[in-house]
Amino acid sequence: MLHSERVDAWLKANAGLSPEQKTRLLVNAVEAVRRRSLGILSGVTVAAVLERTLLECKEKHPVLASITGNVNELDFHSFGEQARAQKAEDVQRALEDWLLEILDVFGKITADILTKYLHQELMTVTCEPATKPPAPEPQASRTLSFAKKNRERK
Numbered sequence: 001m002l003h004s005e006r007v008d009a010w011l012k013a014n015a016g017l018s019p020e021q022k023t024r025l026l027v028n029a030v031e032a033v034r035r036r037s038l039g040i041l042s043g044v045t046v047a048a049v050l051e052r053t054l055l056e057c058k059e060k061h062p063v064l065a066s067i068t069g070n071v072n073e074l075d076f077h078s079f080g081e082q083a084r085a086q087k088a089e090d091v092q093r094a095l096e097d098w099l100l101e102i103l104d105v106f107g108k109i110t111a112d113i114l115t116k117y118l119h120q121e122l123m124t125v126t127c128e129p130a131t132k133p134p135a136p137e138p139q140a141s142r143t144l145s146f147a148k149k150n151r152e153r154k
Contacts, residue, residue, distance in 0.1 A: 003103040006119045007096065017127055019088035025127040026095035027076055033102055034074065036121040040114060041106075043072075049109070050074070053101040061094030 014025055037046045050069075058064045063086050066078035083091040103122075107115040 003100050003107065003115075003119075006122065007100060007103075010122050010125070011096075013123075014127070019092070021127040023083060023088065023091055023095065025125065026092060026099060027079075028127065028129075029099050029122055029125045030095065030102065031074060032121050032125045033099065033106070033118050036118055037106060037114065040117070041110075045109070049102060049105050053098060053105055057094065057098040057101055061090070061097060063091055063094050064098060 010029075011022075011025075014022070017025060034046060034050060037049070054064060054067060063082060064079070066082045068075045068078070103115070103118055106118060
C-alpha cells in the first residue's frame with residue numbers, strides 16, 4: 001500500500017475531529033514515526049531525514065518554518081502559535097505533506113523494510129497526548145540487519 005493511501009485510511013479512521021484535534025493528530029503522527037524510526041535506525045540517520053524533509057516542506061509550506069528540534073525531540077511550541085494564525089486546512093496539509101515525505105524517504109533508504117512498521121505505528125496514533133513511547137519491535141531490527149548482511153555479501 002502506498003504511503004498516501006495508508007495516511008488517507010488513517011485520517012478517515014480519525015474523521016470527525018475538530019481542526020485543533022486533527023492538527024494534534026498529525027503532529028503526533030510525525031512524532032510517532034520519529035520515535036519508531038529511532039528504534040531501528042541511528043539517531044544521525046533519523047535526524048538527517050527529518051531535517052531534509054522539513055527543509056523541503058518549508059519551501060512549499062512556510063507555516064512549518066517554526067518547527068525546530070533534534071533527534072531526541074521536535075519542538076512544535078512556536079509552530080502551535082503560528083498555526084493558530086493560519087487556516088486549519090493549510091496547516092494540516094503542510095503536516096500531512098511532511099509526514100508523507102518522511103515516510104517516503106524512510107521507505108527509500110531502507111528498501112521499504114521499515115515501511116510496514118511505520119505504517120503499523122501510524123495506525124495507533126491518536127490526537128491524545130503521547131504517553132510513553134512504545135519499545136521498538138526487535139524483529140524490525142533483525143530484518144534490517146539481515147538485509148544489510150545480504151547486501152554486503154553481493
